[in-house]
Amino acid sequence: MDLSTLLRPDAVKVLATVTSKKRLFQDLGDIAHSAYGLDAIQTVDALQEREALGPTGVGHGVALPHARLHGLTEVVGVFLRLEKALDFDAVDRLPVDLIFALFAPKDSGVDHLKALALVSRTMRNAEVCAKLRVNTDPAALHAVLTAAAGAQAA
Template sequence: MSETSLTIETILAPELTLCNVPASSKKRVLEFIAEQIHLHNATLGDTQIFSNLIARERLGSTGIGQGIAIPHCRLEGLEHVIGLLVTLSESVDFDAIDNQPVDLVFALVVPKEATSEHLELLSQLAEKFNDRTFCDRLRQSEDAITLFQRMTSGR
């Protein structure tokens, strides 16, 4: 394992950054995430990703409040962390801690062994998403390229 620390910039690919995704439910959002990651990396099964995301949600919602969710899971056989960022065209109920519907989702899929990296990335995301102005800028992104640039530049 390399010594470089993981950052949001190193795990988020432009093709896994999507704007105004239609979703009718939390389940549908998680299915969409699994499908997109599978399209990005065909060696990863969408069913396996979806099952792991659902299993993690059963432990407690990953809706962190203020319309934001960070669904995440560990995956056997994964070699590097994968991030996916979407804005939803309409907010969906995510059982968030503040009971607010979610429209900004950053998913994290990490190798089974990557415990410290996993926690570090969750902490980085929580810090970024704690900035309301930053979140508003993400929500106002008109297209995926802008969304990606705003997320990775932090401005």
């Protein structure tokens, strides 16, 4: 499993401003719908349900929201870079500007966990995050993410 199979280029976006976590989840749902055909409302509901269990802001400006969805056959991702960081109730109380959302089939056990671990390792890499923060081109962001994960797997 690698990020190039989880993350389509059209699922990588840069957003100027997001005013709330709820708005962010709506944007993630819209992008997941356009990139993967997921039901936007079901996606938003699942993200909010998961977030109610505890914040997915993991620190250092990174959030990893994730949810399991009915009707999905494989794990897929959406990456957002925010131009203005958003308060996300992260563990370190810092606002987030890098969001990597994962969506997995409802019954995916180990695949969901492997994908989450891969994304988490990638987003803990300070060099990768620095490159993501200086780029505003979605294609360049996708290239940084997929190259970084490939290098870590080697």
